[in-house]
Amino acid sequence: MRITLKIWRQKDRNSEGRLVAYELSNVSPDMSFLEMLDMLNLGLARKGEDTVAFDHDCREGICGSCGLYINGRAHGPLGGVATCQLHMRSFRDGDTIVVEPWRARPFPVIKDLVVDRSTFDRIITAGGFISVRTGGAPDANTIPVPKPVAEEAFEAAACIGCGACVAACKNASAMLFVAAKVSQLALLPQGHAERKERVLKMVAQMDSEGFGYCSNTYACEAECPKQISVSYIARLNREYLRAKL
Amino acid sequence: MNLSEFFHSSFVNRHSSINGMDKPASLYQSSVGQKVLVALTGLFLCTFLVVHLSGNLLLFKQDGGRAFDGYSEFMSTNLGIRFMEFVLAAGFLGHILLGIRVWMYNRRCRPESYVMSRPSQNSSLAARVMFVTGSVVFVFLVVHLKTFFVPSRFAGNIKPSMYRLVSTAFADPVYAGFYLVSLALMGYHLRHGFQSAFQTLGLRPHRRTLIDYVAMIFWLFIPAGFAAMPVYFLWAAHWARAR
Incomplete structure (x- = not known):
């Protein structure tokens, strides 16, 4: 799959953030959403660029660490799953996916997609x-x-x-x-x-x-x-x- | 507390003290308490709709408006009714001011909005536009009072026939049209508001309850009953002209 990501990048709490576009090819439909982000980060690290910060831990939907606002929905388009349980097969080849952090006054952004809960x-x-x-x-x-x-x-x-x-x-x-x-x-x-x-x-x-x-x-x-x-x-x-x- | 403080309660230190928190008087200061007051005033206004509609159904009595004029004479002279007018005004004022306060507070809770948001995927439009529908109902209320309430209460000795006042006003298609749109939006306000009030009062144990069916009386049948009045007089005026 080819996927275009538009990810919220924000240096720290006090900086202005903005959406940055990334192109990914060779995305497997069997990848989880977080594995797809891992793949993006691996590519960024190889190029010596700053990787995208996001929260995650158990990756099986029971810890509550992960949480991304994906295409205008909390935890993405599926119901009853955390972000880690969302797989790329829920998207189509060529899709553009907008990824943002939780937004609320009591959840300030720490960096990129990570918020303080x-x-x-x-x-x-x-x-x-x-x-x-x-x-x-x-x-x-x-x-x-x-x-x-x-x-x-x-x-x-x-x-x-x-x-x-x-x-x-x-x-x-x-x-x-x-x-x-x-x-x-x-x-x-x-x-x-x-x-x-x-x-x-x-x-x-x-x-x-x-x-x-x-x-x-x-x-x-x-x-x-x-x-x-x-x-x-x-x-x-x-x-x-x-x-x- | 002045008006500015009323609408701009600060986030911090509102609950710095846990002492005295269990006093019923402090209900007003908490989020749940304020919503409970919005719910209670809202339900009170719903009971008013029932009374208002049932009396006004006399408009449909084919007696040239005698029964309706007698009823409005009673309503404008009876002491108990005059007293209830003040209670009703307080109910409206409380619901409106608290509603504005809650809306203003809520708007500040997400200072930076999402670039992409799809609220229609997880919630109903009626629930999200309560402030808009409420505002239209408020404008409607002002126009409504100016047309009917003010002449009936403050006209001095030469009181107009209320029936004639109503039939003349509704013969105007623009005025009648404004009523129909306003009543539709009032129904939409109650579509969410009625069941939401019971949820806020903790009286809605499951998603589908009897309340949702009773709610239909308030968001569908009562607004439709009111809407029948401008439609009836508009049609009557058209019929009179056609003859």
Whole structure:
């Protein structure tokens, strides 16, 4: 395949960025998107040019490190996959692909396609700990959790914190991320003790980091690689109002 | 807080203190709280639409407007109704000002926009243009009040017949056309707004619920009911001329 890439290049946080075009031939349809970028970087390194910086780690859709805005969509044209799970067979020979970093005030660009997502870490930290007695391992099933509740908590816990929800939202809102993180603990008995305090603190942290407000466009759900439902946002609103009123 | 501060709340230090965060009064300061207030005022305005439409259906009674004039006389003199007018005005004002505030805040959350963005692939147009549709409804509201509310309340002793006022206004194709476009956009505003309000209030556990069907009353049937009025009088005027 022949592919023309238009990639956002930005030297650092304070520099102006711009799209730079690169021509690639011999792209295999079986390559992952990140392998295609590796190939580009190898070529750039051989020519002694500055390689394109992008985040990646596990490359199997579970770490949440990778995240690129590809042709106007978070994680590219497919639904339910992270950028690393996108393959070149999803594009056509001769395509031009525009690659940009996540754009949001709370996600400043560090270099090229890499953004600083430590705002997410601070939201998690604000949530605090759960109260568990340490000591000997308890017997299995000493705390009964109904199967549907466990399933719902688990689906929320599938959030990998990649930031696609923020990237896709027209308001750069982090509601789906916070909703998933609040729900996974609020649903389980172990998370009940600090339930109210946790939701208030996490929402307060989210607000102070400068994320936008939720307009319920549901773009986040459509772009989430883990397909986390916006019904968790309704749950977050419920949890918040219960804690507040 | 002055008006400028109201619309330009700063990002930082708004929540620097966790103390007092659990007080209901501080609801207004949080993102979720502000959206809840937009939702509640919006739903309040929806209840007004039901009352307004049901009363105005008297326009269709074939009695030369006697029933409708009696109804508007009651509405402009009853003390309870006059009191509710102030509550309604507060509801409109709250919804509009909070809506503008939320919109202005959200615009600042992505200072650098994407070179290429395809929002139509992941969200509905109705959800993304709430500010635009809301603004048109606001202009409509001002024109509407100027045509009907102001003469009926501030005309002094010589009160015009409301029925005649309505039938004359809607006989003008331009005016009637403006109503139809505005009502269509109000329906589009409610297409997203009604179900979105329930989502914000945490009362929408699944994507497809009863709320989505009730919403149809508000985004389809109620605007259509209102739209029937200019259509009816436009047609009546045309018929009268043709004879």
